[in-house]
Amino acid sequence: xxxxxxxxxxxxxxxxxxxxxxxxxxxxxxxxxxxxxxxxxxxxxxxxxxxxxxxxxxxxxxxxxxxxxxxxxxxxxxxxxxxxxxxxxxxxxxxxxxxxxxxxxxxxxxxxxxxxxxxxxxxxxxxxxxxxxxxxxxxxxxxxxxxxxxxxxxxxxxxxxxxxxxxxxxxxxxxxxxxxxxxxxxxxxxxxxxxxxxxxxxxxxxxxxxxxxxxxxxxxxxxxxxxxxxxxxxxxxxxxxxxxxxxxxxxxxxxxxxxxxxxxxxxxxxxxxxxxxxxxxxxxxxxxxxxxxxxxxxxxxxxxxxxxxxxxxxxxxxxxxxxxxxxxxxxxxx
Numbered sequence: 001x002x003x004x005x006x007x008x009x010x011x012x013x014x015x016x017x018x019x020x021x022x023x024x025x026x027x028x029x030x031x032x033x034x035x036x037x038x039x040x041x042x043x044x045x046x047x048x049x050x051x052x053x054x055x056x057x058x059x060x061x062x063x064x065x066x067x068x069x070x071x072x073x074x075x076x077x078x079x080x081x082x083x084x085x086x087x088x089x090x091x092x093x094x095x096x097x098x099x100x101x102x103x104x105x106x107x108x109x110x111x112x113x114x115x116x117x118x119x120x121x122x123x124x125x126x127x128x129x130x131x132x133x134x135x136x137x138x139x140x141x142x143x144x145x146x147x148x149x150x151x152x153x154x155x156x157x158x159x160x161x162x163x164x165x166x167x168x169x170x171x172x173x174x175x176x177x178x179x180x181x182x183x184x185x186x187x188x189x190x191x192x193x194x195x196x197x198x199x200x201x202x203x204x205x206x207x208x209x210x211x212x213x214x215x216x217x218x219x220x221x222x223x224x225x226x227x228x229x230x231x232x233x234x235x236x237x238x239x240x241x242x243x244x245x246x247x248x249x250x251x252x253x254x255x256x257x258x259x260x261x262x263x264x265x266x267x268x269x270x271x272x273x274x275x276x277x278x279x280x281x282x283x284x285x286x287x288x289x290x291x292x293x294x295x296x297x298x299x300x301x302x303x304x305x306x307x308x309x310x311x312x313x314x315x316x317x318x319x320x321x322x323x324x325x326x327x328x329x330x331x332x333x334x
Contacts, residue, residue, distance in 0.1 A: 015188035019053035021084035026065045027093030031175050032120045036088045039182035049197055050190060055080035059103055067092055078106040086116050089123030104130050117169050120178035124171040128152040138171040139164045160269055179204055192289055192329040228253050229267050240280050240303045246272050281313050288326040295322045
């Protein structure tokens with residue numbers, strides 16, 4: 001079954017981040033680099049938010065070309081990876097080639113001493129090429145998922161996840177999913193309140209629901225079909241508390257149920273029922289993080305018929321209970 005929500009580490013798996021190193025080389029994507037800089041490279045001490053040691057580490061120091069046609073100046077080689085708590089691999093055309101022996105060795109050494117390695121979008125290709133993802137779950141942009149599977153059959157690619165946190169290594173889907181992953185790591189390191197404050201500064205949601213399956217994997221024969229389905233998804237999200245059926249969704253889309261189910265799977269990569277369950281779990285997460293409502297009151301607001309159904313879905317998708325999740329991620333949690 002596709003994963004719509006991130007694979008979370010154990011809820012008590014605290015992450016220590018004091019220093020961050022971002023690896024770049026010719027062909028780095030400016031936006032993905034900017035995501036790392038915005039999340040970890042700014043001084044927000046005026047708001048009482050954490051400040052990190054932050055370094056750019058170039059495979060080849062000097063002028064580093066970006067995919068946007070301008071260059072950045074990077075003075076340091078890969079040395080910062082030797083002491084960083086978090087190593088970030090942004091996307092870009094540089095990730096399309098095999099990592100050289102120096103980068104391969106530096107990433108393995110960082111991982112061996114306990115650093116967390118975060119890859120944004122196609123940055124996952126670098127990690128996979130080093131063997132660090134063998135036997136583990138990972139995510140990357142849906143556009144590159146088939147290529148990733150061909151190149152790295154030992155990696156368990158979750159092409160639907162916005163991001164996958166596998167404890168000491170994490171990977172994200174597209175660019176914006178790098179923001180989602182970064183905020184998730186900040187939650188692990190500092191708690192939900194700090195992550196929410198940083199998200200507020202960035203004017204983004206502290207947690208974005210769903211997965212890549214919300215977005216078309218391939219062009220539809222007629223764009224109006226996709227537009228119609230997107231309108232139906234928005235309609236359903238406003239009615240998660242009700243017992244929606246496939247027939248009702250199909251009727252809203254003005255399609256026969258069989259046709260609707262087929263087009264839904266073509267567009268979203270899953271069934272309507274599984275999509276609804278994922279959105280309901282995500283709505284429950286939001287309420288657990290931001291309200292003091294008891295679990296028994298949250299379940300019906302999300303469309304679950306009972307607290308047992310909510311707990312079962314939480315266990316299956318997140319590997320924890322609603323109570324444990326609230327204890328870790330509620331905005332008022334210490």
